[in-house]
Amino acid sequence: MSALILGVAFVFQSCRGPEGLPGPQGPEGPAGPEILPAVFDVSATFTAANQYRQSITMPSKLEVYDTDVVMVYLNYDVTTIGGKEAKIWRALPLVVPVNTGFFQYNFDFTQYDVEFFLEGTIDLTTLDNTWTKDQLFRVVVIPADKAPERKAAVDLSNYEEVAKAYGIDEAKVVKLEAR
Template identity: 40%
Template sequence: MKLFLTLIFSLLVLTSCEGPEGPKGLPGINILGQVFEVNIDLNATNNFEQVVTIPLSIEVFESDAILAYRYEGSFNGADIWTPLPSTYFDNFGGTFLYTFNHTYFDLKFFLDGNFNLGVLAPSWTDNQIFRVVVVPAEFADAGMTFEQLQNNIELEFVGN
């Protein structure tokens, strides 16, 4: 028991010690993502799709991530946003979804489903509010070519 208490006391003493503070690091980049909202119709008139141009005031690079959300309503004064793609099921076995694709200068929102989307109520197709979030990002650079990676990688075969 004495040995156990001595070990515990030693661990507490050793882990609570501090050394000198290291050098200050470089200042970080202070970048926030950009957000904008659009109100669009996704109905038979536009073939259930709509292209939205990213505002010129928002600088988007090819490496940036684009996220999109559909407004679902509010609860206790807070907006409810559902990330895309978002799938819904009707009472007749049908499935439809809101989704999008993008470049670094525009997005295309569209409805897709396994039935005639023209039977959807206007509450599902008209005046749909989407929030677009542009998240700054950079392509990863490991500083080596793919060939160098293949030569240096160590794989272990697991299986029969």
């Protein structure tokens, strides 16, 4: 009996007919994970009263992991290209030389917040308001586990490269308030 079952199984294994017509298209599946980073702008003013530090809490809808990459860029200047205004973004930390030494814009972050601060070799109270008042920072949270093949090829210090590589839509950048 087992020889008969084995023989039948062998015959059916070796039979192959012509391929049938394709079936109908199935329903669309759920959207996959979004690879784009979270991007938000923060305006900060540095004073002696706030010890030249400002911070923001990560948006509650954003889940940041300790493996994610957080980049911060300062809107260092504005220029005109082809008749259109364009912001010049520089990655932090950013060292700025002044007559008597230097200061730098810097940041640190956790999964829960980002802190921007000034530090340097000069007395920060001597800085002109152009360096301390209403400084615009762009924070980009790149989910490290979502696109490791892109991360290696992108110069993270160059905001334009990051924006292009991750498809950042300037119209969707969220504005947050520093505290």
